[in-house]
Amino acid sequence: MARSTVHYSDNKTNNILKALHNKLRPAGTPVQRVEYIIELLLLRIFEVKIKHDADFVPLRKLFDGDGYHFLFSYLLSLNGDKASVELNQKVFPFYGNILGKAREVYKNKNLPQKVQDQLVLIEEVFSNSSFSNNVKNGNLNEVLGLVSDIEEARLLKTDLLGDAIESALSEQGGTKDVGLFRTPDHIRQMMVMMVDPDFKDIIFDPACGTGGFLFDAFQYVMEKVGKDENWPSEKSHKEIREYIKKHIKNAETEMPSSNVANTFYRVGISGIEYLGMIRKMAAINLYIRGLNPANIEQGDSLDFFDPGVDTETKSIVIANPPFGAKLDQPAYPKVWEEYPKTDSTTLFVKLMFNHLKNGGKCAVVVSEGFLTWDSEPAKEMRKILLEEANLKAIISLPQGVFVSKNGQGAKTSVLYFEKGEPTKNIWFYKITNDGYSMGVNRKEITGCQVPEILDLFTKYVKHDKIPPKTKNSFVIPSDWIKQIDPRLKDRIITETTVQQKEKFSEKRKKEIGKFDEKLKKGEIAKKEYEEKCWQFDNVVENSIQNEITKLIEKAHSYSFNLQNYRSNLSDDQIKKWKDAIGGIKIKNGNNIDTRYQELLKADSKIALQILASFNTESALEMDIAREYLSKLEKKDKSLRELEEILKEAQKYPLESLSILLKEKSEKVKKENNKKYKQVTIKLYGKGVLLRQEITGSEIKTDGQYVVSIGDFIMSKIDARSGAFGIVSENLDGAIVTSSFPYFEINIDLVDPGYLNAIITHPRFYDQINSMVSGATGRRSVETDNFLQLQIPLPPLEIQQKIVEEIERQKAIINGSLMIEDNYIIPDYLFCGEVIELGKTLECITDYHANGSYEVLKEKAKLLDSPDFALMIRTTDLENNFSLKDKKYVSKEGYNFLTKTKLFGGEIVMNKIGSIGSVFLIPNLDEPATLGMNAFMLRVSQVVAINKYIFYYLKSNFGKKQIIDKQLGVNAKTITKDAVKSIKIPLPPLDIQKQIVAKLDKEMEVLQSVQELKNQAEDRINKILKEAWGE
Secondary structure, eight states, X not given: OEEESOXXXXXXXXXXXXXXXXXXGGGOSHHHHHHHHHHHHHXXXXXXXXXXXXXGGGGGGGGSXXXXXXXXXXXXXXOHHHHHHHIIIIIHHHHXXXXXXXXXXXXXXXXXXXXXXXXXXXXHHHTTOOOOTTSOHHHHHHHHHHHHHSXXXXXXXXXXXXXXXXXXXXXXXXXXHHOOOOOOHHHHHHHHHHHOOOTTXXXXXXXXXXXXXXXXXXXXXHHHHHOOSOSSOTTSOHHHHXXXXXHHHHOOOOOOOHHHHHHIIIIXXXXXXXXXXXHHHHHHHHHHTTOOGGXXXXXXXXXXOXXXXXXTOEEEEEEOOOSSOOOSSSOXXXXXXXXXXXXXXXXXXXXXXXXXEXXXXXXXXXXXXXXXXXXXXXXXXXXXXXXXXXXXXXXXOXXXXXXXXXXXXXXXXXXXXXXXXXXXXXXXXXXXXXXXXSSSSOOBOSOOSHHHHHHHHHHTGGGTOOOOOBTTEEEEEHHHHHOOOHHHHHHHHHHHHHHHHHHHHHHHHHHHHHHHHHHHHTSXXXXXXXXXXXXXHHHHHHHXXXXXXXXXXHHOOOOOOGGGGBOOOOHHHHHHHHHHTTTOOOOOOOOHXXXXXXXXXXXXXXXXXXXXXXXXXXXXXXXXXXXXXXXXXXXXXXHHHHHHHHXXXXXXXXXXXXXXXEEEOOBOOOOTTSEEEEEEEOSTTOOEEEXXXXXXXXXXOSOOEEOOTTOEEEOTTTGGGTOEEEOOGGGTTOEEOTTSOEEEEOTTTOXXXXXXXXXXXXXXXXXXXXXXXXXXXXXXXXXXXXXXXEEEOOOHHHHHHHHHHHHHHHHHHHHHHHHHXXXXXXGGGOOXXXXXXXXXXXXXXXXXXXXXXXXXXXXXXXXXXXXXXXXXXXXXXXXTTOOSOOEEEOHHHHHHOGGGEEOSSXXXXXXXXXXXXXXXXXXXXXXXXXXXXXXXXXXXXXTOOHHHHHXXXXXXXXXXXXXXXXXXXXXXXXXXXXXXXXXXEEOOHHHHHHHHHHHHHHHHHXXXXXXXXXXXXXXXXXXXXXXXXX
């Protein structure tokens, strides 16, 4: 479960609540402490109500004389021991039976309905109350004092009980014990404004928690009539409060009649809460506001639903149901007969839809997964919202709105729909600034987008008008969601027809055989024979069509990931497209299926007319156009122009890093004896690593800054070489200098893993290198410039899929490297008489054996473009001939280099640099010669097998001998004589063959592993290239 990350109580009240939990800690678990706080708060609230609420004036008689001993204020005069006794033996029993006592002080013993409803709740709360002996006497005095310090305005006008829960949730284990989704005030206020309730509405929350949506809806209704600026409270976000204040001031609302007001009190606001303690809080919250607390039921709202009683009974449903909650029942057929066993989110949305009257309004928080889940129930529910409701808006909430006991909470969205009329258009709005800073303890910041959302919604969306497109919003026609790609339809039709005909072919053969036999015997006439054949074929055809229809319907996802329906053409590219088709007569306005089929058959003129009818805003239509034009062999000038426009289109929009990263700067106050971690950033996206741990006294550079887990960090000096990355958990709290700027990542816009991957692409490095300053080799990148760099930014869901795929490929790469690094050729295989390597060779030679440097330069010029023969260098062998900058020689040059011609099977050894690297030339299908800085060893097949010699030189024994014979300190080298003198055990040829066969098998396995690694690397490169639009 999750909780809000925003605390709305003023600091004083928040501090009081935290202090209450600390003082009550000996009393038990967080949930037990919350119950004690509720009881004490309710005693205080009751005393405030009998002072200020006119309906409760007669109850004052109960507290005349010694009756004042039952008031909360009396407890303040007692010491802890007496207060505990008074609470348990007198106060709690008094309120546990207050109904009977109250009737004695009202005329004719008839309690007003409102008073009776609220006293029923008082009895319920206190009937079994008992303060734990674990609360020390001194602590109890302090606890009572703290409750007394809470201002009366806070008691009656806020969700103080919800804030008490937040204090419990802030402790480890609190979430698990209490179990609550609490929607932040500003999100509740936005949703209430959207449903716009009034006194005639019947408002329902099937997962009401502490009743936040319900009392906000009530206070909104009261505010529209009273206009006394009590809602939202002064602790609400300033910008939201100002907008709502202005909106309500201009709204015209009549005072309801007494009948309407009484009906609203009796049935206008209701809810169901699963947890008993939380239900009690919701009931108290309604009691505080003078509403009927009996309207809050406890239980499983899915199980409570009775189709005969509850269907179409509510005009407003507003809720934040539990995501992924464990359900009590294995199935809920009363909620959804067709899909009784689906997930909780989908079932709750269906439940809310069932409750709504025709024309009723619903605002619901859903996990973002609901928008795209591929399960049949989720797809069907989305279809219902499109066809049986008017889904007017989807508002994407920031990732940080909720947190859970495991950290980051679910990514969520708000759906707003009205039951009845089908959906025409859906307005999508992505919130990137909900008015609060990112992180667990969120602080109010400026630039909140909620007022803009409410303004656009109330002016346009609410009235089925298209709002102006903004940076964060757009509109998608529902037809785009309901349509299916005609290319997919074609594939389904083709594949299904083939499969079904194969399925029926044997049966048809048997059936037709029977008809043939009867025809031969004269049992049926020719006409009857033809009719039976036709009937069978007709049954098969109908079966094929039914299967096709079923598969096409199944292929509909009804996805609410609205960003996927928009084309990636920029405004400039759309203008170019329109200019290119300007003056062209548009070919009909049929649906995309018809236009697609016509396009496949059309000539250039007609094709241009059909393409002119395509919507440049539609991703599907532009993709069809792109595919069609790319496959078309003959194109006139106009069609080529359209193709170029589509080629220009960036697959995903480019966003500057300034939108995604927020610079941080938390200076460290250095302590001499404290140990600090220092980091280093590897080049080319290889990560942020620990450099060293040192004490504060050893740090000589002033100006050290602390980084946190998840921060993005860069090196100003080495940024052009890819020195940036993300701080890992083990480096949380490490320190850096000002040369290493670091940033908080806006996780509502970019997945950290995606950011880390996409910036390793050459296109990103190209941007950096265009702006670097300073001397060559130490050119720095300033922070402001770095933040102007751009990356392609697909929707968050697609980013996450990209990261998942890259991580899968990285796992393959890491596994392959582990195998490669740990594989060694077994030394024990090599046996036999030990001789010098030179005795097994026909020759050992190198490039310079063909002539002097001057002669070689003249006779065997190196060429960059393909020519007669390939010159093989060790770098080609190291990279498995994958390098692009290969070298060649002419036929004349090849014929001159007679001593180093390669035919396949030769052993090549580095003689300069990485001494010990040995390669076997594969079989060649083109002329080749050896390059510089290497020896070529040709083995005498009479004495030895070349692969046996090669494998030995690759073994640890062979490598060690090569290294031992190298010369030089810095520039390593090895001589021909040294190579010849290498000792090698040489068994008979038949034994050599057996050893080679065994190692060949192992090498095949190793090569397969290397191939897997290469494929994984290629896949990652392809993913990143596609993201960059290449």
